[in-house]
Amino acid sequence: MxxxxxxxxxxxxxxxxxxxxxxxxxxxxxxxxxxxxxxxxxDLVVLNVAVTDRRGNYVRGLKPINFRVLEDGISQRLAAFGEGNAAPVRVSEISISGSPEAVKDELPANLELPVGESFAGANVFVLFDTSNFMYRSFVYAEDAIADFIRGLDEADSVALYGFSRNLTRHAALTDDRLEAVKGLRRSVAGDETALYNALLLTLRDAAKVSGRKVVIVFSNGPDTASTVGPDDVGAIAEDEGIPIYVISTKDLNKDPISSNAFRRITARTGGRAYFAKTWQRQSEAFVNIREELASSYTMAYYPQPNPNRSWRNIEVELSGPELSKYRVRTRNGYRPKI
CATH class of the missing domain: 3.30.70 (Alpha-Beta Plaits)
Incomplete structure (x- = not known):
């Protein structure tokens, strides 16, 4: 459809x-x-889903039968499912709770799905603020990003972009960690900050790539030069199914306008915002994001018939009372186009 x-x-x-x-x-x-x-x-709707307990620890080992996906209250049939950096597979190939009987799959065998080894891992786009606002913490930020890149899963690919007024692609998407870090070290401090312009252009590049993708923004906060707003960019990321993670080097209450914008765009896309003033907290944020990439679930479905031509709300629930204590995070929905 x-x-x-x-x-x-x-x-x-x-x-x-x-x-x-x-x-x-x-x-x-x-x-x-x-x-x-x-x-x-x-056409195909792909969700990145994080499940955590009350302490924020990631819950692993769940199966398709443990999830219920609703679109405008209409139950959806999962077509593909994956955990962490493993390649997603057709739901029909996944056994239920160790039973040899597979999940019933009524979808045509030749239907195009994001399955197979080419879809293993995540395509990670790191967007690094090199504006004059970052001058004092520039070197520490580079080191934190370099450590993050080196620690990515073997199946992941990474691109490294920098921005001040303009976007610079220091390293195209690659599985070569050394090349990505070399690109990072080529970044230089700039002038004004056009964060949302740069984020929109990064989403353009990410949308060209098949498989799972995320954007990680490392920024000091204030945007002084963009001609596009955060909510417009967030809406595009939401519709594209690209989670946005933001690591801000300012305290939550130091710049409320930027902080609120970061929280909105990350929440609506299924990502997360971190407010980390010290390099230790920034490193912790990167570790947490890396763990989330390795622990979250990928789900795909073709929407059931739905007359709604505007915003479609997505809810992902856990099935069974024993799982009700866990929290689920994913994008809020999308806008289909007729």
Whole structure:
């Protein structure tokens, strides 16, 4: 089935529209002035789902039968499922609680699904704030990011981007950790901060990549030069199914405008915001994100018939009273396009 939607956002000035128009699943149409209409086609819905206990520890070892996915209250049939960095597989190939009987799968065998070894691991896009706001902590930030890159799972790939007023792609998506760290070391301090412009361009690159992908933003906070807002960018990431994680080097209450924006865009995409003033806390945040990548679940489904042509709410529940004590985090939903 084909689900399509039209979503109006403010974008970068005309000079920046050429790059944005090439976004893999976003197609732009000039409307005049500084606006463009982007269309996002939604067929297969892919969810990244984190499950934690009350202490924040990640819960592993769950199976498709342990989850219930609802879209606008309509129960969905999972087509593919994976845990951590392992390649997702068709649900029909997963046994229930160790039983040799597989989960019933009524989907056609030739249906396109994100399964197989080519979908193992995550495609991690690290977006590093190199503006003058980061001047004092620049070296410490580089070291924390380098440690994060070196510690990624073998199946993961990573890209390293820097931004101040403009975005610089220091290292394209690669499984070569040394190359990514070399790209990081090539970054230099800049001037003003156009975080949301850079994030939008990063989402453009991420949308071209098959499989699981996440964006990690490391920033001091204030955006002084963007022409696109955080909620517009968050909506695109939400529809694309790309979780955004933010590590801010400021305390939560130091810059409430930026802090609230970070919390909104991470919550709606299924990511998480960290407010880490010291390099120790920043390193801890990276460790936590790396653990989440290795512990979360990937689920995919083709939506059941639904007359709703606007926002579709997604809920992921755990089945069984013994699992009710756990917390589930994923994106809030998406906007299909007709």
């Amino acid at each position: 084909s689900n399509r939607r039209e979503f109006l956002i403010r974008t970068l000035p005309a000079a920046g529209l050429t790059g944005l128009a090439s976004l893999a699943s976003l197609r732009g149409q000039s409307l005049g002035g500084d606006q463009a209409l982007f269309r996002v086609e939604v």
